Amino acid sequence: MSTQTPADVPGQAEAVPAPVPPAPEAEAPGLSQGQIVRRKFFDNTAAIISLVVFLVIFVLAFTSVGFAGIPGWWKYSHTEFVPLLGDGAPTVTGPFSWGEHPFGQDSIGRDYFAMTMRGAQNSLLIMFIIGALAGLTGVVIGACSGYFRGWTEAVLMRFTDIIIIIPVVLAAATLGESVNRFVGSGAQVWLLGVFLGLVLWTGLARLVRGEFLTLREREFVDAAKIAGASNTRIIFKHILPNAVGVIIVNTTLLMSAAILLETALSYIGFGVKAPDVSLGLIISQNQEAFQTRPWLFWFPGLFIVLICLCINFIGDGLRDAFDPRQRKFNAGRAKDAEKPAA
Numbered sequence: 001m002s003t004q005t006p007a008d009v010p011g012q013a014e015a016v017p018a019p020v021p022p023a024p025e026a027e028a029p030g031l032s033q034g035q036i037v038r039r040k041f042f043d044n045t046a047a048i049i050s051l052v053v054f055l056v057i058f059v060l061a062f063t064s065v066g067f068a069g070i071p072g073w074w075k076y077s078h079t080e081f082v083p084l085l086g087d088g089a090p091t092v093t094g095p096f097s098w099g100e101h102p103f104g105q106d107s108i109g110r111d112y113f114a115m116t117m118r119g120a121q122n123s124l125l126i127m128f129i130i131g132a133l134a135g136l137t138g139v140v141i142g143a144c145s146g147y148f149r150g151w152t153e154a155v156l157m158r159f160t161d162i163i164i165i166i167p168v169v170l171a172a173a174t175l176g177e178s179v180n181r182f183v184g185s186g187a188q189v190w191l192l193g194v195f196l197g198l199v200l201w202t203g204l205a206r207l208v209r210g211e212f213l214t215l216r217e218r219e220f221v222d223a224a225k226i227a228g229a230s231n232t233r234i235i236f237k238h239i240l241p242n243a244v245g246v247i248i249v250n251t252t253l254l255m256s257a258a259i260l261l262e263t264a265l266s267y268i269g270f271g272v273k274a275p276d277v278s279l280g281l282i283i284s285q286n287q288e289a290f291q292t293r294p295w296l297f298w299f300p301g302l303f304i305v306l307i308c309l310c311i312n313f314i315g316d317g318l319r320d321a322f323d324p325r326q327r328k329f330n331a332g333r334a335k336d337a338e339k340p341a342a
Helices: 033-042 045-064 112-148 150-164 168-179 185-197 202-215 219-226 231-267 279-285 295-322 331-338
Strands: none
Touching: 033 045, 033 295, 045 112, 045 295, 112 150, 112 185, 112 202, 112 231, 112 279, 112 295, 150 202, 168 185, 168 231, 185 231, 202 231, 219 231, 231 279, 231 295, 279 295
């Protein structure tokens, strides 16, 4: 008596199970959490390109015209007056041929490249101050109110409500007019960044509070309490890493909004004051020449857009890297997994 296998029967092929795509964790066995985060971030093409562009802008702004008394490599400063060349038009003709004034000159002969770099430097400095202060304040207040609840939450949230109703633009304008009489131009940037950082944390605090209200009821928090972990360890070692995606995204959005807010304040004359410059102040000083000399708007506007876009894309990449629930969908691998073996 002969035994026939499915392969011997005509028209009947052996059933082969479809290959199952490996889990993301199986692709990188033995890696630490930091290595996994780094690998996932570098897999995000938009985030890497934005990081490279942002680093180029940062290095160019802080090395070209100098910072904190350290001279830069560019031959002109943002306060130096030189004779106009060719009606102040840009002299750049290629990536390696900049000419005497690559971004042109303003109506009184100042080099526009030096002014734009100094403006980008001040805008970046204000952005970092606001991001650090507002991020730290919002995370601490939101974490404490969401974890401890009770009277702690009531006090902190009522304080947050008080800060929310402060008109930021009006308060910053009033502060700017007051302090400009007593401090130099260099301190204006720091004071403006500190003030805005101390009033722009409210939205982040509410979001962090909401995340903590959800995460504090999870099983891993109960397990940490049973194991004898302190409240500080539970907040910073167990809950906070699970909320880092929300924190990073909203902090980067806050930093982008800070650039635009500083630009608006300087544009209306309540931000950085002359002889110092910012990107918004440069546009404000040359708004009457929009029709005749449009390059006076191209370069500061381009840097504002590039900085904001880069910060947003970097924040999205960090959110995807830190969030363990994010998985990169590979269309080719999924299609291959669905094909039955021949």
